[in-house]
Amino acid sequence: MNRIKKALLPIIVFAKIDIKRLFRDKVAIFFVFFFPLIFLIIFGSIFNNTSDVSFKVGLVNQSQADFAKDFEKQLRSNDVFDIDKEVVSVDDAREKMNRGQLDATIILPDTFGQIKNNKYPAGQAQVLYDKSNEQAAQTLTSIMESIFGEINDKLVPHDVPFSVKAETTDTKGLTKFDYTFSGILGFTLLSLGIFGPTQVFPRLKQRGVLRRYHTTTLKVWQYFVANVISNAFIGLLAVGMMFAVAVTMFDLNMRGNYLVLALVVILGTVMLFGIGLALGGWAKNENQAAPLAQLVTLPMMFLSGVFFPTFLMPELLQKVTQFIPLTSVVDAVRLTITENANLIDLAPEIGIMLGWTVIIYLIAFKVFRWE
Amino acid sequence: MGKTDKTIVTVTDLVKTYDKKNVVDGISFDVKEGEVFGILGPNGAGKTTTLEMLEAMRPIDGGTATITGIDVAKNPDKIRALIGVQPQTPSFEEKTKLVELIEFFAATYGEKVDAKAFLEDVQLLEKANAYPEQLSGGQRQRFSIAAALVHGPKVFFLDEPTTGLDPQARRNLWDLIKEVRDRGVSVILTTHYMDEAELLCDRIAVMDHGKIIALDTPKNLVKDLLRRGFKKEQHVEQANLEDVFIDLTGKALRD
Numbered sequence: 001m002n003r004i005k006k007a008l009l010p011i012i013v014f015a016k017i018d019i020k021r022l023f024r025d026k027v028a029i030f031f032v033f034f035f036p037l038i039f040l041i042i043f044g045s046i047f048n049n050t051s052d053v054s055f056k057v058g059l060v061n062q063s064q065a066d067f068a069k070d071f072e073k074q075l076r077s078n079d080v081f082d083i084d085k086e087v088v089s090v091d092d093a094r095e096k097m098n099r100g101q102l103d104a105t106i107i108l109p110d111t112f113g114q115i116k117n118n119k120y121p122a123g124q125a126q127v128l129y130d131k132s133n134e135q136a137a138q139t140l141t142s143i144m145e146s147i148f149g150e151i152n153d154k155l156v157p158h159d160v161p162f163s164v165k166a167e168t169t170d171t172k173g174l175t176k177f178d179y180t181f182s183g184i185l186g187f188t189l190l191s192l193g194i195f196g197p198t199q200v201f202p203r204l205k206q207r208g209v210l211r212r213y214h215t216t217t218l219k220v221w222q223y224f225v226a227n228v229i230s231n232a233f234i235g236l237l238a239v240g241m242m243f244a245v246a247v248t249m250f251d252l253n254m255r256g257n258y259l260v261l262a263l264v265v266i267l268g269t270v271m272l273f274g275i276g277l278a279l280g281g282w283a284k285n286e287n288q289a290a291p292l293a294q295l296v297t298l299p300m301m302f303l304s305g306v307f308f309p310t311f312l313m314p315e316l317l318q319k320v321t322q323f324i325p326l327t328s329v330v331d332a333v334r335l336t337i338t339e340n341a342n343l344i345d346l347a348p349e350i351g352i353m354l355g356w357t358v359i360i361y362l363i364a365f366k367v368f369r370w371e
Numbered sequence: 372m373g374k375t376d377k378t379i380v381t382v383t384d385l386v387k388t389y390d391k392k393n394v395v396d397g398i399s400f401d402v403k404e405g406e407v408f409g410i411l412g413p414n415g416a417g418k419t420t421t422l423e424m425l426e427a428m429r430p431i432d433g434g435t436a437t438i439t440g441i442d443v444a445k446n447p448d449k450i451r452a453l454i455g456v457q458p459q460t461p462s463f464e465e466k467t468k469l470v471e472l473i474e475f476f477a478a479t480y481g482e483k484v485d486a487k488a489f490l491e492d493v494q495l496l497e498k499a500n501a502y503p504e505q506l507s508g509g510q511r512q513r514f515s516i517a518a519a520l521v522h523g524p525k526v527f528f529l530d531e532p533t534t535g536l537d538p539q540a541r542r543n544l545w546d547l548i549k550e551v552r553d554r555g556v557s558v559i560l561t562t563h564y565m566d567e568a569e570l571l572c573d574r575i576a577v578m579d580h581g582k583i584i585a586l587d588t589p590k591n592l593v594k595d596l597l598r599r600g601f602k603k604e605q606h607v608e609q610a611n612l613e614d615v616f617i618d619l620t621g622k623a624l625r626d
Contacts, residue, residue, distance in 0.1 A: 006481030013478035017471045024466040207462040215426055215456035216479040216522075217448060 010218055011226040018230035032196075033238055036188040040181075040242055044250040047180045055080075055136055058087035058096060058105035067113030067121035075106065080143060093128065103136035104129040106144065120155045178253050181246050182334035183306040185239060186326055189265070190297060190306075192235055193272030194279070197227075198293040201280030205371055214370035224277065224365070228270055235269035236262060256336035260343060264336060267350065268329035271357040275325070278364035284371075300326040325360075328352040374405040374573060379439055379525055379557045380425070386433030387420050387581075395420050396581035397434065402526070407548065407558040409572035411565075416578040418561040419459070422528050425559070426456055438526055452480060455524035455556075459531050461515035463503040469514060470499045473521060480522035493517045493547060494624070509540030509624065516547060520556075527551055529560040533567060538616055543624045545571055566613075 022028050061072045076083050084102060087093045093105035105128040112123035125144060129137030204210045213223065246252035254261075275296060283289035301307060303317070304326035310318050321327050332349035335341035343350065380402035387395040395417040402408045410418045423429040425436055427447035436443040443450050463472055473486035490496045493513040498506065506514060512532060519527060529548070533541040548571060552558050562568055568575050569589045577585040577592075585592060610618075 009481050009483070010475070010478040013475050017467060017475055020471070021464065021466045204464065208458055208460065209462050209464055211428075212456070212458055212462065213479065215428065215451060215454075215458075216476060217451045217481075218479040222479075 007219075007222065010222050011229065014223070014226035015229040015233075018226065019233055022230075022234060032192060032234060033241055036184070036191075036238060036242055037245055039187070040184050040245055041249070043180055043184055044177055044246065047176045055082065055103045055140060056101065057081045057083050057140065058093035058102045059083050059108075060087065060090050060093055060105060061108045061112075062110045063108050063112040063114070063123070064110070065113030065115075065121065065123075068108050068123075069113075071113065072108065081140065090128070097128070097130040097133070100130075100132075103133050104140045106140070175251070175253070177246075177250050178338050179334065181242075181250075181252055182330050182337060185242060185265075185333055186268070186304065186330035187301065187306045188238060188242065189235060189268050189272050189329060190300065190326055192238060193231070193269060193274075194276040194293050194297050196231070197273065197276030197280040198283065198289040199280070199286065201277070202283045202286045202289045205283075205369070206285055208371070211371040220365060220368050224361070224368075227277065228273060231273045232266050232269045235273075236265055239265050252337070254337055255340040256338075257340070257342070260341070260346070261333065261336045263343070264329070264332045264346065264350070267353050267357070268332070271325055271353050271360060272329070274357060274360035274364055278360060278367060281364055281368035284369065300324055303327070305330050323352060325353070325356045328356075374403055374552075375555075377404040378402070379404050380408075380559070381437045382421075382425070382434070383436070384434035385421065385424060385431065385436055387417070387424060387429065388432045394581050395424070398576075398578070398581070398583045399434075400576055400583065400586055402557050402559060403573075404525075404557055405552055405555045406573045407552050407560070407571055409568045409575045410559070410561045410578055411563075411568055411575055412561075412578035413563075417581040418578055419530055421578070422530055422559065422561060426454060426528055427451055452522065453525045455519035455522070455527045457512075457515050457519050457527070457529040457532055459534070461511055461518075463514075463518075465504050466502055468500050468502065469495060472503065472514075473518060476518045477521040482522055484521055489517045489521060490514075492550075507540075507625075509536050509543065512536065512540070512544055513547060516544075516551070520551065524556065526557045526559060529558065531561055531563065533562070533564065537625065538613060539620070539622060539625050541567070542617075542622060 022032065059072065059075060061068055084096065087096060087102070087105065090105070090107060093102060093107075096102040097105060107126040107128055109123065109126065112125060113121045114123065116122040125148075127137055127141050127144065129140075201210070243252070243254075247254065276293070279292045279296065280289055283292065303313075303321045304310070304324050305321070306326065310321050310327070313321065322331075328349040332341075332346050332353070335346060335349070339345075378401045382401065383399050384397045385395055385399070386393055386397055398417075398421065400408070410421060412418050420429065424431050425438070425443060427443050427450045431444045438450055438453050441449050441453070467475075469490060470486040473484065473489050477484040477486070487496060487499055490499050493516055495510060495514055495517065498510065498514075503511060503514065516529075532548070533544055536544065545567070548558055548560070560571070572589060574586065574588050575592060576583045587595070
């Protein structure tokens with residue numbers, strides 16, 4: 001018992017100091033906590049809006065009819081497309097479309113909305129578009145058709161024998177952001193786990209700090225475990241902050257259990273930190289470590305579904321990518337957040353992570369150098 | 372306590388080979404309890420390599436070294452627990468308080484200590500919450516000594532401890548090393564400075580090209596030289612430039 005206590009003492013003392021040290025270092029705080037948040041906010045803003053595709057549309061109303069005025073008001077207040085307030089004439093619209101600032105323009109001609117046959121208002125709206133924006137114009141036309149369809153139905157009620165209704169399979173209302181978030185999170189854990197130690201350890205070696213540790217009875221495994229603990233703690237904290245921002249700013253739908261997520265995050269952090277530990281522990285100086293870190297991280301980032309979904313890749317590559325360490329982290333986080341996966345559902349991902357962790361740490365242990 | 376007759380360190384025919392060349396070439400000596408043993412020599416003589424082998428930091432290629440009877444090559448872990456090491460340029464992790472570093476170094480030996488008492492021993496109590504990068508050269512050397520002694524080692528190795536220090540800091544460090552010796556710790560140090568060797572060391576080994584070419588007390592080495600008919604140009608000087616410097620600037624420590 002006493003021997004175990006003695007062996008654990010340096011681990012606990014070092015981990016505590018290591019965590020405190022991070023909070024004293026403004027540059028480190030920025031890179032560990034705020035850099036991922038900036039990344040998150042940028043990506044969040046991009047992906048959060050994609051659920052409702054928004055057109056930039058010009059609106060020129062040449063009609064004096066009451067119906068036209070009401071219709072204009074209705075269009076301006078809709079949230080399907082964005083109406084440019086600066087456009088008042090067809091010439092304005094043409095100019096802006098030429099510059100690519102508008103997707104298309106709706107023109108209500110002067111006869112639009114006049115009462116026809118003393119019964120009801122009628123007319124034909126025009127969608128003006130640039131050749132390069134044909135798709136946007138078609139979409140806009142069909143939106144207009146459906147708006148007119150509703151109005152027509154009210155003015156001239158009639159039965160429609162055939163109709164079609166589109167419905168999404170996703171009834172729970174997941175946004176694109178919910179899927180993207182796990183990738184951003186994986187990317188953060190990757191940079192924390194690899195770029196940190198591949199910079200720190202070679203620097204400590206060059207300054208002789210690790211050499212000094214080696215003159216004591218400190219063992220490599222003790223030094224490893226201490227670093228793993230402090231890093232897992234910091235990783236969990238960074239992820240927690242990202243979660244807070246994701247939930248408050250981007251309405252992240254967290255379906256899963258936070259404990260399951262914490263476990264996945266800890267496991268992922270420890271595994272990825274092992275890669276950094278192996279590279280940084282082996283390298284004698286930063287010149288050796290930096291290119292190695294890039295060599296390992298870049299393919300992982302592109303192949304693991306952080307930046308684009310793996311299903312876009314050739315089938316053979318997909319089979320390979322699922323065994324890449326980062327893929328299992330990103331997948332496990334994604335399944336937890338979007339599908340409320342439990343530990344049994346996550347068995348394959350967790351299995352891959354555990355397997356990699358063992359392999360990585362065996363290598364790290366083997367190649368570690370104190371100087 | 373000071374020096375006793377008990378032998379703590381025994382070195383026999385020690386060899387280190389780099390690229391088929393013996394950088395340490397069959398040296399032998401022993402160090403007594405509470406003795407300050409100096410290894411002198413020009414750069415590349417093999418001083419640091421000798422120290423590193425005794426510290427269990429470099430594999431021993433030939434011969435044996437024991438500390439308190441324990442074989443260095445066979446029991447490196449036991450040896451590390453018995454020795455304290457002061458590297459040539461002590462360097463510590465930044466943004467770490469001195470108290471925390473002392474606590475950590477003690478913990479590496481599985482020990483909990485009163486860190487402040489150790490800092491007080493080297494007059495750094497008021498710097499307890501400072502970071503090592505905020506210390507002056509002399510303060511850092513003193514701190515490094517405190518850190519090396521947290522576990523009460525039997526042998527204390529110092530590699531060129533006063534290189535780059537001002538005269539006040541050097542004198543202060545000498546006093547500190549004497550205090551450590553007086554506690555019964557054997558001190559083994561390397562140095563380039565003859566005044567340091569003469570003032571501090573009980574015995575000196577002069578190394579060149581990997582061999583010990585002389586080994587005795589400073590007094591005997593000088594006597595031996597004189598006996599061989601050596602004559603130095605006579606100066607009857609009651610003081611030297613360093614005396615002037617110390618007289619002008621005082622002995623008080625600057626840091």
